[in-house]
Amino acid sequence: MNILGLSCYYHDSSAVLLKDGKIVAASDEERFSRIKHDSSFPENAIEFCLNYTNITSKDLDYVVFHEKPFIKFERIIKSVLVTYPKSAKLFSDLSKNWLKEKLWIKLKISEFLNIPEDRILFSKHHLSHAASSFFCSPFKEAAFLTIDGVGEWATTTLGVGKSNFEEDNKNNLTILKTIDFPHSIGLLYSVFTAFLGFKVNNGEYKVMGMSAYGKPNYQDKIYKLIDLNKDGSFKLNMKYFSYHYSTKYSFNNNFIKLFGKPREKDQKFILNKNNEETISDIGMEDGKRFADIAASIQRVTEDALIKIANHLHAITNQDNLCLAGGVSLNCVANYKILKNTPFKNIYIQPAAGDSGAALGAALYVWHCLEKNRRRYILTDAYLGKKYTAEEIEKFLKENNINYKTYEKEAELFNYITDAIIEQKIVGYFRGKSEWGPRALGNRSILADPRNIKMKQVLNEKIKFRESFRPFAPSVLAEKADDFFDIKSISEKTPLQFMLYTVPVKKKELIPAVTHINGMSRIQIVNKNSNPSYYSLIENFYSKTSIPLLINTSLNLKGEPIANSPKDAYSIFKKSGLDILVLEDYVLEK
Numbered sequence: 001m002n003i004l005g006l007s008c009y010y011h012d013s014s015a016v017l018l019k020d021g022k023i024v025a026a027s028d029e030e031r032f033s034r035i036k037h038d039s040s041f042p043e044n045a046i047e048f049c050l051n052y053t054n055i056t057s058k059d060l061d062y063v064v065f066h067e068k069p070f071i072k073f074e075r076i077i078k079s080v081l082v083t084y085p086k087s088a089k090l091f092s093d094l095s096k097n098w099l100k101e102k103l104w105i106k107l108k109i110s111e112f113l114n115i116p117e118d119r120i121l122f123s124k125h126h127l128s129h130a131a132s133s134f135f136c137s138p139f140k141e142a143a144f145l146t147i148d149g150v151g152e153w154a155t156t157t158l159g160v161g162k163s164n165f166e167e168d169n170k171n172n173l174t175i176l177k178t179i180d181f182p183h184s185i186g187l188l189y190s191v192f193t194a195f196l197g198f199k200v201n202n203g204e205y206k207v208m209g210m211s212a213y214g215k216p217n218y219q220d221k222i223y224k225l226i227d228l229n230k231d232g233s234f235k236l237n238m239k240y241f242s243y244h245y246s247t248k249y250s251f252n253n254n255f256i257k258l259f260g261k262p263r264e265k266d267q268k269f270i271l272n273k274n275n276e277e278t279i280s281d282i283g284m285e286d287g288k289r290f291a292d293i294a295a296s297i298q299r300v301t302e303d304a305l306i307k308i309a310n311h312l313h314a315i316t317n318q319d320n321l322c323l324a325g326g327v328s329l330n331c332v333a334n335y336k337i338l339k340n341t342p343f344k345n346i347y348i349q350p351a352a353g354d355s356g357a358a359l360g361a362a363l364y365v366w367h368c369l370e371k372n373r374r375r376y377i378l379t380d381a382y383l384g385k386k387y388t389a390e391e392i393e394k395f396l397k398e399n400n401i402n403y404k405t406y407e408k409e410a411e412l413f414n415y416i417t418d419a420i421i422e423q424k425i426v427g428y429f430r431g432k433s434e435w436g437p438r439a440l441g442n443r444s445i446l447a448d449p450r451n452i453k454m455k456q457v458l459n460e461k462i463k464f465r466e467s468f469r470p471f472a473p474s475v476l477a478e479k480a481d482d483f484f485d486i487k488s489i490s491e492k493t494p495l496q497f498m499l500y501t502v503p504v505k506k507k508e509l510i511p512a513v514t515h516i517n518g519m520s521r522i523q524i525v526n527k528n529s530n531p532s533y534y535s536l537i538e539n540f541y542s543k544t545s546i547p548l549l550i551n552t553s554l555n556l557k558g559e560p561i562a563n564s565p566k567d568a569y570s571i572f573k574k575s576g577l578d579i580l581v582l583e584d585y586v587l588e589k
C-alpha cells in the first residue's frame, strides 16, 4: 500500500511516501524550490517521492493532508469576529488567501495527481504531529506531547499512544487534553522572536543561541503575559499581543511598555571592541537587555514544558514520551525535559516541525485507519534525494568544472581530514539528503573543532550569520561520552538528530563547538546509520585524537540546504569554501 503524506500552505511544505508502512522518501519542498521555508503546494517534493519509488499517482492508495482546513478556517473566522473591528484587515487578507486556495486543497490534490477525491484524507494537525513521533519511535506504548504555534485550534496536546509490533488492530492515539488558540507556547516564543528582531518561524534558533548570553531577569515580566499553573496548563494575557487580530504585528504597545524598544533587525547586541563574544559593558545596554529577554523567554518556555511533561507523566504513568511540534526543535528545552521529568525514554523524530506533520498524517492512516501493525522505527534521517556518480560527472562535465577523484574511499577521507587539519573548510555532499532542518553529514560543511577562531572564519567566509550563534559537532558514538556529559541521557534518547544541547566536558580541546554557556548541540554518529560519515570522522580521530568535526549545514545565509550538485556548486563558487566533495568527486579552489 502506498500512502502519500502532504503538508503545505503554512510553512515548511513537504511530501512523504510510505510504502507498506515504511518511509521510503521524504523531503521538504524548499530543497527543490530553493525558497527557504517554502509553504507552497509541494509539487517538486511529490514528484521526487513518486519518481524515487518508481510509481505514478495511480498507484497511490491514499493521499493524506496534515490538517483539517475547514476547522482551521472556522478558528480563523471565530478569532476575527471576537476581535472585530481591529481584525478587519486580517479578515480581508485571510479571506482572499483562504478562499483562493487553502480551503480547496482536496480539489488541488485531486487535480494535480489526477486521483479521485475519495482517496484523499485529512488528519488533525496535532494527531499528525503525535503520529509522526510515536509511530517512528521504538515504543509500544508512550505518552505524547505535541506543542507548536497552532494547528486547527490546538496548540498543545497531551495523550497516549498504544500499538503492537506483533498484531494488527492494536494501534491507537488517544488525546487526553488540549490547550487551544490563542493560548500558545509556540506563538509566545515566536512573539519574542519577532521582538528580538528575527523572522518568525525561522529565527527561533537565534533566540535560543542568544539566550545563553543573558540572565533570565525578565521572567517576572513574562509571567505577566502567561498564567502558568502547576499542572502546566496555561493562559496568555491577550492584552499584550496582536497576533490574533493583525497580520503585521504580533505584540502591541502594552508589550513594549513592559520590555522596552524592540531590537531592530540586524542590530548588533553582544560584540565588544575586539569582536569577542562577551556582553560588552561599553554602551551596549540594549544588548544586555535583549540577551536577558532571550534568556527569560527560554527559561519560561522550559519551565512550562517541564510542568506539562510532569503532569503528562502523572496522568498517564507511562515510561516513554514522544515529543513533536515546532517547539520540540528547541534543543535546549529538550535537554531540560530529559533531566527534569520522570520519563525513562524520550523520542523525537528529526522533522519535528510542520514538515513532519506530513509524515505523521501518512503514518496515522497506515496505523490507525488501516490498522496495520508496526514494522518500522526511524533510526536515521537520510530519506531525501540522492545523486548518482553518473549524474554528478555529467553535471561537472557539462559545466566544464575541474575535478579529481580518488580510487578508494579511504584515500578520499585521508585527503579530506588532512585538509581540515590544515584549517580548510570542506563542503561535503554525499548520499541522500536529510529529512528535517538539520544537516547530518550528507549535506554539510565540515571544519576543525579545535580552532577557537574557526567559528569566526566560518562566519566570515561562508555562513555570514550572527556571531552569537554556536556551531555544532558530529561525534563518533563510542567516543561521545569522553567529550560530552551524556552518560545519564544517552540511554534515554537517540542523540543522532541534533535535537539536544548537552554539557561539554573538554571545552579547551574543542572550543569551536562549545557555546558560551559550555553547551553543545551534538549529533552522535553511529556506524550503522551512516557508515561512510562515521569512517571520515574516525579518520580525523586517528590523526588528531579528537573524535568529532564541526558540522554546519551546506547553505548560504537565508537559503535552504543544498539538495543538488548544482546547489552545492553555487555555494562553493559564492562562498569561501576551500573544497567541495560531491560523492567521490573533489573540487578545489
Ligand SMILES: [Fe+2]
Pocket: 125, 129, 148, 149, 150, 151, 325, 326, 353, 354, 357
Ligand atoms: Fe504544527
